[in-house]
Amino acid sequence: MVEPILEMRSIGKTFPGVRALSDVTLTVAPGEVHAICGENGAGKSTLMKVLSGVHPHGSYEGDILFQGETCAFKDIRASEDRGIVIIHQELALVPYLSIAENIFLGNEHATRGIISWNETLRHAAALLKRVGLREHPQTRVADIGVGKQQLVEIAKALSKKVKLLILDEPTAALNDDDSAKLLSLIKELREQGIASIVISHKLGEIAEVADRVTVIRDGRTIETLGVRDGDMTEDRIIRGMVGRDLDHRFPERTPYTGEPGEHPALEIRDWTVHHPIDQQRKVVDQVSVNVRRGEIVGIAGLMGAGRTELAMSVFGRSYGRNISGTVLKDGKEIRTRTVPEAVGHGIAYVTEDRKHYGLNLIDTIGRNITMSALSKVARRGVVDEHAERRVAESYRRSMNIKAPTVFEQVGRLSGGNQQKVVLSKWIFAGPDVLILDEPTRGIDVGAKFEIYTVIDRLAAEGKAVVFISSELPELLGMCDRIYTMSAGRLTGEVPRGRATQEVLMRHMTSTSDKR
Structure with a gap:
């Protein structure tokens, strides 16, 4: 031996x-x-x-x-x-x-x-x-x-x-x-x-x-x-x-069918974004997508397809220059030129880079959860620490965040638990539209199922969910419809019943533009 x-x-x-x-x-x-x-x-x-x-x-x-x-x-x-x-x-x-x-x-x-x-x-x-x-x-x-x-x-x-x-x-x-x-x-x-x-x-x-x-x-x-x-x-x-058999990787989901004449909760029309440095280059080129209440809509694409750039530019123009296009909420045009404007219209964005943009790693679980809607736990402009602790404790239990108390520093949590804190933060803000960018990156299968269950529950409560992921099985298991992007352009829209990895990959590698 x-x-x-x-x-x-x-x-x-x-x-x-x-x-x-x-x-x-x-x-x-x-x-x-x-x-x-x-x-x-x-x-x-x-x-x-x-x-x-x-x-x-x-x-x-x-x-x-x-x-x-x-x-x-x-x-x-x-x-x-x-x-x-x-x-x-x-x-x-x-x-x-x-x-x-x-x-x-x-x-x-x-x-x-x-x-x-x-x-x-x-x-x-x-x-x-x-x-x-x-x-x-x-x-x-x-x-x-x-x-x-x-x-x-x-x-x-x-x-x-x-x-x-x-x-x-x-x-x-x-x-x-x-x-x-x-x-x-x-x-x-x-x-x-x-x-x-x-x-x-x-x-x-x-x-x-x-x-x-x-x-x-x-x-x-x-x-x-x-x-x-x-x-x-x-x-x-x-x-x-x-510690148990995981018979299903994804929660059971009844596909969304919608109501006749229903306006999308969020509609993006002819959205174009230029690179912040090379302003001659379009990173998003006349993309139009929509999502209804109760629906989970996926966005698939290879690296550089423009998925994150689309999401960040819609969410308060957090990325890009010379942005043009229209954003509608429940059929009415809205302005999302700043992050507070986007949040004020009920739009939340869970970033793919939770450590840099999603969390304050040196602060506590409690403060991270409430930071997106401090007015809900404040009186006359002063944060009520008891109210903040009650809110954070309720999310610690409901989201199964593994930490001894809500006073634990977020930087000490595992990746899966950090992701649950990010989700808790935006759920507490009470959005109508939740844009999730790689929400399970670097997370184990058990924690993934817990997060999938939370997302499914949000959709069941009438939230509109946009789900960006590089993992095709994840999109196939969670989404009602899937848009595909390539080189900044929309190349396909595939309903759940026709979606397979082969179909999605064909669209993701296509150079043809779906307008």
Whole structure:
């Protein structure tokens, strides 16, 4: 039997008031791709922070053995010196430095404090070739896409002579093409003898690259499944993650039929948006869409199709320049030139980037939930803290936000629970129209079902829901109609009864314009 490169034995970790890990065991073989699955808040990232030295030795219980030796990492530098490198979901690159500078930041090729740029560029070029990135080493990181930035992070890890690479949600922000390239690179690294630990909610990707999967639930190891044993099925993984069989990925839904002569709750006509910098370029080109009360309408498109640009420009012109077109609410034209105007007309927008635009991460759950409608919990311009706490507590229970109190800082919550706080914030505002942009990105299957149920309930209450998603099964499972976009233009409108992944993809890759 091959000796494992990594053993984590009986790992336990406690934060104030929260037991994050209890008796977790993990074993990784040399050259193995080992996936870790679990719901948001299950303890996956905490376990990897213990391994990589973010949580130093002495702050946790248990033992870490790497290449047969017991390790006591005091910080990240100590773990990297042994060849353990972690790439977090939020990439740690400096956008205005070059690719080469980022790769060797903190690990410079220098003699007596003087950097050798020729040596730096030569080694950077070799590493970029190794990860399959055809960019000049002097290109600024800000000038390349997220998919290429992931490859730069891996090149940076390789520069540190990595033996065990940890990737936390590596494809969460990538399109299908970039995801496929990254997964291929992980397989190539396996052939080179580099072991990888991959944390991901995308079970299809796990099945493609992983040799084994360890399932963690509520901070405990549930089981480890192997591909060769034939145990690693999606249903088995889901059952381990949520503690029960998930017979239906989506709530049962009766398709919306509408009333004769009914005005749409929201109608957008001939909407055109120009790029904020390159103002000659149209990112949304004469798009017309509508959604009725009680209806869930999807918008599908590949990366760069213009879906988010459409949503943000309608919501208070938060994106773009030279915007033209008409917005109607219940058949009457309205102005949405600012965010307060849009909110005042009963329109809410749940952003795809919850950490930058959706939440104040250093504030509490309670304050985040009420911030969109402070007048509802204020008297004479002063916030009633008791009323705010009652409102927040009711949403904590109804949305199943996993936190000890509403005074918990939002930045400490898992991604799924953060998303529930964003939804709670806009539901509290009482909108008639809810625009959801990638509402389940980076969220596990159990939390997804809870959010789907909330969305379905909102539609049943008469809200009009616009649902933007890159996951076609999600759109097919939730929506009554689906619009498709390509290169800023509307290319199709598909009713639920005729919608399949093949039909949607055909429209999403079409160059013809549906007007």
